[in-house]
Amino acid sequence: MLNHIWLALIVIGILTAAGRDVYDVVQNSYGNGIPWDVRLEDDAAARAPVSQKGGVRTAALSLRKTVQISAAELRRHFPTDTIDGGVSIPAVYMQHEDGKRSLVMDVTGEDVPERFVVMAEALGGGEKLSAQLERKGDGWRMRIDDVSLVYLRKVTNAAFEIAGVAVQIAIGLIGIMALWLGVMRVAEQAGLINHLARLVRPITVRLFPDVPADHPAVGSMIMNISANMLGLGNAATPFGLKAMEELDKLNPKHGVATDAMVTFLALNTSCVTLIPATAIAVRAAAGSPDPAFIIGTSFLASLTATIFAVIISKLLSRVRIWRWERSEAE
Amino acid sequence: MMEVFRVIVSVLSAVAIPALMLFFLAxxxxxxxxxxETAVEGAKEGFEIAVRIIPYLVLMLVSIAVFRASGAMDVFxxxxxxxxxxxxxxxxALPMAMMRPLSGSGSLGIMTxxxxxxxxxxxxxxxVSTLxxxxxTTFYVLAVYFGAVGIRNTRHALPTGLLADFIAFLAAVFFVGLVL
Structure with a gap:
């Protein structure tokens, strides 16, 4: 199942990206090749020439301006978007020594169309969108470079970026794993983890019938679930991975998940939450008058989910395709 | 009532780690x-596990990132x-429910x-905040936990996790509806 979902996420992702890009080309969603008729207005707040930092002298003259783009122009260029009205975007107007004029728009503003933000990103300008300018009557004619294959490029960038992030996450785990498994080993040698396992025996023999009640896996699982309940994610992961290692020692088929592992992960992913710390922090930051309001609802929702998770894991283990007897070791 | 509970739990979560460390070692x-010596042996094992996870984590997160970046979520x-x-x-609330099992940072963004x-x-x-x-993050947990012990045939783990997420969603809708 994981195999299929994994493959499906990638295939659906790439095909959707390609499909959207083809649609954008067919509809010309970015208005490629159509010049813009715009007006430039002096920025009242800053009439002074923009200072040239770092000795870059590409322009003989540069001034802060505001670009006025009418709703009709936006509709003409972005046929697939809903346009509410015209916009004015802050920009820097540049007159170069060879007589050419260009414009660099700042697309960070609130009312800047989303399309411009995507175009700036796709053209490699980050938050700046560049354009060439020509005089046309009393207004200006603006040309922006063609934009295409936005989603495929996004997919490529995301894949490369996250591959690095994944390694960083694992590297970040090293320290915390080493610390906790070190401390844990001491407790294990002292016989403490066994004591803990015996304490919760009535529950664990029912949840994990295949795991001996005084097995070290039980102690680690209890520690993992307790840490999760308290919202101590940093301590929970090492305990959990230790528990998986111990459970794997009882596993006769290498590479195949046992019933106990699946039940444990069901408990883990749906884990009863006493304090949803991150969600409360985000609510507080978003200006909620009562950020802790969700404690009760989270507790009840996660409790319900945990109970069902255990039942579901037991039931699904009997489904033919997932039956233990049918799962081949490698 | 809720306030007392909150204080107790927040004190517990602050005290738990140092108390546990002290108790175990003492x-x-x-x-x-x-x-x-014993702690160092355990720490070595921790190092090995963290490194063992890398290939599983990279492949899982890349597949999710490709899905997210393509905008397939909206279509779905x-x-x-x-x-x-x-x-x-x-x-x-659907984007949140869909994103939650896939990506922690993604669902944090959607919640905000x-x-x-x-x-x-x-x-x-x-x-959404209850959710x-x-x-x-079911996919992340499965990749990391199964990766640590080299499990490739995960049997009914993913359907169990996703069904539990769905139940959590229904329960959240129910309980939030009840208190509001």
Whole structure:
């Protein structure tokens, strides 16, 4: 199942990206090749020439301006978007020594169309969108470079970026794993983890019938679930991975998940939450008058989910395709 | 009542780690365990596990990132919304429900955006934050935990996790509806 979902996420992702890009080309969603008729207005707040930092002298003259783009122009260029009205975007107007004029728009503003933000990103300008300018009557004619294959490029960038992030996450785990498994080993040698396992025996023999009640896996699982309940994610992961290692020692088929592992992960992913710390922090930051309001609802929702998770894991283990007897070791 | 509970739990979570460390190590020393040597042995194991996870984590996160970057989520939500309507699930919370099992940072972003759009203490705002608080990033947990022991045939783990997430979502809708 994981195999299929994994493959499906990638295939659906790439095909959707390609499909959207083809649609954008067919509809010309970015208005490629159509010049813009715009007006430039002096920025009242800053009439002074923009200072040239770092000795870059590409322009003989540069001034802060505001670009006025009418709703009709936006509709003409972005046929697939809903346009509410015209916009004015802050920009820097540049007159170069060879007589050419260009414009660099700042697309960070609130009312800047989303399309411009995507175009700036796709053209490699980050938050700046560049354009060439020509005089046309009393207004200006603006040309922006063609934009295409936005989603495929996004997919490529995301894949490369996250591959690095994944390694960083694992590297970040090293320290915390080493610390906790070190401390844990001491407790294990002292016989403490066994004591803990015996304490919760009535529950664990029912949840994990295949795991001996005084097995070290039980102690680690209890520690993992307790840490999760308290919202101590940093301590929970090492305990959990230790528990998986111990459970794997009882596993006769290498590479195949046992019933106990699946039940444990069901408990883990749906884990009863006493304090949803991150969600409360985000609510507080978003200006909620009562950020802790969700404690009760989270507790009840996660409790319900945990109970069902255990039942579901037991039931699904009997489904033919997932039956233990049918799962081949490698 | 809720306030007392909150204080107790927040004190517990602050005290738990140092208390646990002190208790484990002191108990070990009391039982005449060679504390430092033993801890170093355990720490080596921790290092190995963390490194062993890398290939599993990279492949899992890349597949999710490709899906997210392509914008396939929007298409998917349009497809499933007629079904979820039958369950009385508000369409505004669907992106959160879909993203939560896939990506921790992605669902954090969606929670923030949704609360900004609908208000932090509206039904939708409470619902998305309850959802974020009450479930885990199932795909990440499976990749890391199974990766640590080299499990490739995960059997019914993913359907169990996703069904549990779905139950959590329904329960969140129910309980939030009850208190509001």
């Amino acid at each position: 108990y070990g020393a009391f039982k005449k365990v060679k504390v430092y 939500i349009t497809l499933v919304s007629p079904i979820t309507d039958l369950f009385g699930i508000p369409a505004e 955006e949704t609360m900004q759009a609908y208000g932090t203490d509206s039904f939708i705002g409470i619902l 974020y608080g009450s479930t885990e």
